[in-house]
Amino acid sequence: METVLRALFIYLVLLLVFRLAGRRTLMQMTSFDFVLLLIISETTQNAILGNDYSITTGILAIVTLVGTDILLSYWKHRSAKVERWLDGLPLIIVQNGIPLKPLMDRARVNEEDVLAAARQGPGLERMEQIKYAVLEVGGGISVIPK
Amino acid sequence: MSSIPPIAGLEITQDLAVQYRTWKxxxxxxxxxxxxxxAALAGLFGSGPLARTAVVDDQQLVRLEYNRFGRYQDESLLKLELTPKATQTHRVTVKVDRNYWTSHAIEQIAPEPMTSSAGFDGFLYTFEVDSQNAPAAIIVRLRxxxxxxxxGHIRVNDQGSLTFEQFIFP
Structure with a gap:
């Protein structure tokens, strides 16, 4: 019982913390972000398993985590409202070559990030060549050229 | 944000009201x-200035240093400082209530008690004291x-008794 409760609790705490951190946190996958994620996973492991090294506990934890994930994805699929609160919504940050500054500031994205995405994606050179730049739910920026 | 014109051509679910609430x-x-x-730095979750505290019994025989807040299966330390009044004879008895003791895993009692016995309401330990009328300390490590x-209730020499409270976080 304890393992299931531990796994469930940690799942919900992680969901909450990562949602509160915002999509631009830990989503850019610099090598430091990667190391940070590894440390978090290590910390989480102890909290879920405790001092129990048995296979049973491991399986129980895995099943609980995956099961909760399936349940939530099913719930998100059924309800758009749940999905928008758990995953967030995409956000347009550049429109017709004009960066929407107040939105970008709140989302912690700067023009350099948008230009980098414009170069990597459609290979654009300047801001005015961008029709739309969208900050996606996953934290990435997608760019649509004019 | 009424300054932003409606989105044309781009099929996207954007809801600025929800977005602003999310940010808030x-x-x-x-x-x-x-x-x-x-709060954690201050010691609310164990180990910190808020957590460590001490209590003295009614007969001034012993001062107990303990953690107000602790964590499940984490190490907890009880430090019993016996006053010279408690060490007048070469034997000191310490009685701990059963409920407190059985709610812990006792890792170590230092010094080792000479004798230990189980009573109906608690565990009784007898410690040998080297120098009489001098302060002495007993340290207990538990989880x-x-x-x-x-x-928790502790009784020293069947006279001075004290009660202390601990809160354990999961």
């Missing part, structure tokens, strides 16, 4: 996380095996 909740969440960190709040 996120800011509140950051504040809450900062408060948690500060809480319970969650929430629990009272």
């Amino acid at each position: 909740i996120q800011r509140m969440g950051w504040a809450a996380m900062a408060l948690i960190i500060l 809480p095996e319970y969650l929430g709040s629990l009272d």
Whole structure:
């Protein structure tokens, strides 16, 4: 019982913390972000398993985590409202070559990030060549050229 | 944000009202996380200035140093400082109530008691004292095996008794 409760609790705490951190946190996958994620996973492991090294506990934890994930994805699929609160919504940050500054500031994205995405994606050179730049739910920026 | 014209051509679910509410909740969440960190630094979750405290029994025989807050299965330390009044003979008895003792895994008692016995209401330990009428200390290392709040009772030489309370976080 304890393992299931531990796994469930940690799942919900992680969901909450990562949602509160915002999509631009830990989503850019610099090598430091990667190391940070590894440390978090290590910390989480102890909290879920405790001092129990048995296979049973491991399986129980895995099943609980995956099961909760399936349940939530099913719930998100059924309800758009749940999905928008758990995953967030995409956000347009550049429109017709004009960066929407107040939105970008709140989302912690700067023009350099948008230009980098414009170069990597459609290979654009300047801001005015961008029709739309969208900050996606996953934290990435997608760019649509004019 | 009425300055933004409606989205043309791009099939996208954008809801700025929800977005602003999300940002507001996120800011509140950051504040809450900062408060948690500060509380942890202060010792609200065990180990810190808020957590460590001491209590003296009614007969001034012993001073108990303990943690007000602890964590499940984390090490907890009880330090019993016997006053010269308690060490008048070369034997000191310490009685701990059963409920408190059985809610912990007892890792170590230092020094080792000469004798230990089980009574109906608690565990009785007898310690040998080298130098009489001098202060002495007994250290107990234990691990809480319970969650929430629990009272502990300690009685020294069957005279001075004290009660202390600990809260254990999961």
